[in-house]
Amino acid sequence: MIIENEQDIVDMLIIGGGPAGMFAAFYAGMRQSSMKIIDSMPQLGGQLAALYPEKNIYDVAGFPAVTAGELVSRLEQQLRLFPVQVHLEEKVQQVVKEEERRFRVVTDKGVHYGRTVIIAGGVGAFEPRQLELPEARSYAGRGLYYFISDLQAFAGQDVVICGGGDSAVDWSLMLEPIAKSVTLIHRRDKFRAHEHSVEQLMRSSVTVMTSMEVKELSGEERLEQMTVASSRTGEEITLSCSSLIVNYGFVSSLGPIAEWGIEVQQGSIRVDSRMETSIPGIFAAGDITTYPGKLKLIAVGFGEAPTAVNNAKVYIDPQARLSPGHSSHMKLK
Numbered sequence: 389m390i391i392e393n394e395q396d397i398v399d400m401l402i403i404g405g406g407p408a409g410m411f412a413a414f415y416a417g418m419r420q421s422s423m424k425i426i427d428s429m430p431q432l433g434g435q436l437a438a439l440y441p442e443k444n445i446y447d448v449a450g451f452p453a454v455t456a457g458e459l460v461s462r463l464e465q466q467l468r469l470f471p472v473q474v475h476l477e478e479k480v481q482q483v484v485k486e487e488e489r490r491f492r493v494v495t496d497k498g499v500h501y502g503r504t505v506i507i508a509g510g511v512g513a514f515e516p517r518q519l520e521l522p523e524a525r526s527y528a529g530r531g532l533y534y535f536i537s538d539l540q541a542f543a544g545q546d547v548v549i550c551g552g553g554d555s556a557v558d559w560s561l562m563l564e565p566i567a568k569s570v571t572l573i574h575r576r577d578k579f580r581a582h583e584h585s586v587e588q589l590m591r592s593s594v595t596v597m598t599s600m601e602v603k604e605l606s607g608e609e610r611l612e613q614m615t616v617a618s619s620r621t622g623e624e625i626t627l628s629c630s631s632l633i634v635n636y637g638f639v640s641s642l643g644p645i646a647e648w649g650i651e652v653q654q655g656s657i658r659v660d661s662r663m664e665t666s667i668p669g670i671f672a673a674g675d676i677t678t679y680p681g682k683l684k685l686i687a688v689g690f691g692e693a694p695t696a697v698n699n700a701k702v703y704i705d706p707q708a709r710l711s712p713g714h715s716s717h718m719k720l721k
């Protein structure tokens with residue numbers, strides 16, 4: 389991307405759309421700053437959305453209990469009070485300080501510019517755990533998928549889903565009325581999914597195959613068939629399969645963040661009391677930060693995000709006040 393005018397630069401470029409990044413984006417809006425969130429996942433919410441959306445969280449101030457999914461949806465409502473650009477399924481590979489108040493952020497899809505950068509990358513970029521077959525890569529996007537963004541895209545198809553967690557079971561149930569057939573294959577004999585969903589699954593028309601492993605994918609232009617084998621007997625079965633959706637969970641790694649020239653200590657970014665990293669103008673918040681006494685909790689990230697944003701505001705404009713004032717004096721809705 390070529391920068392043609394100053395509008396292409398946002399004030400605060402936020403890497404990571406977990407709770408810390410989402411709250412930072414809201415807070416940037418409160419400080420009348422333009423902002424953009426970039427996240428490698430297809431949805432906002434970080435660990436809460438990827439790992440435990442159905443679980444209750446009990447230690448977020450003001451909520452005696454809230455599911456992780458509900459908290460993410462409330463954070464999204466809050467951040468949408470301001471115009472925010474959200475770039476999903478985009479992994480940040482490089483952050484370069486070109487000059488004071490001008491950072492270039494290179495992703496696997498393009499280039500973004502920010503006057504400051506706030507890294508809220510948690511435990512690193514989440515990516516789906518891949519199907520470990522040599523031919524899997526060649527079928528990616530041609531019958532093999534790791535996310536569902538549009539259920540209707542599977543209408544009338546023979547769909548096979550792999551996995552034993554909530555997402556695999558929920559996707560099977562959601563696709564049952566849409567697809568021609570749905571088969572759920574799980575490596576183990578017991579599902580990790582919520583009991584109620586498993587009960588619904590067993591009553592549905594979904595074909596459930598447990599203790600089965602995927603052995604081979606085949607098809608000319610795109611995926612047409614797959615072979616699965618019983619992990620108990622070794623017996624092989626060939627299934628007709630127009631789409632295979634693999635849900636083996638997620639892996640995360642700090643990955644390229646460790647190579648951006650920022651001081652990193654045991655896999656976390658060292659910050660000062662302003663949440664500034666070793667590179668002036670790059671701030672961090674949430675699980676990714678470290679300092680003496682650091683706790684990796686949502687509540688802590690919610691505190692670090694405003695500290696990072698308010699100090700980033702002063703970095704952009706040294707005349708700006710550090711304190712935002714009280715939101716109760718503002719009219720936001």
Ligand SMILES: Cc1cc2nc3c(=O)[nH]c(=O)nc-3n(C[C@H](O)[C@H](O)[C@H](O)COP(=O)(O)OP(=O)(O)OC[C@H]3O[C@@H](n4cnc5c(N)ncnc54)[C@H](O)[C@@H]3O)c2cc1C
Pocket residue numbers: 403404405406407408409426427428429433434435436439440444445446447478479480481508509510511512513514644645673674675676684685686687689
């Ligand atoms: C099962 C479980 C239960 C938990 N329960 C609680 C609880 O009860 N209470 C509590 O306080 N905490 C709990 N936690 C911890 C809590 O989820 C984390 O503290 C919180 O998610 C941290 O938020 P974050 O925004 O800093 O990072 P994350 O939630 O990890 O989000 C970071 C985001 O940044 C993205 N990202 C990283 N690097 C890149 C990159 N290079 N390019 C693009 N995107 C990138 C990632 O994809 C991710 O979406 C729990 C965690 C787990 C796993």
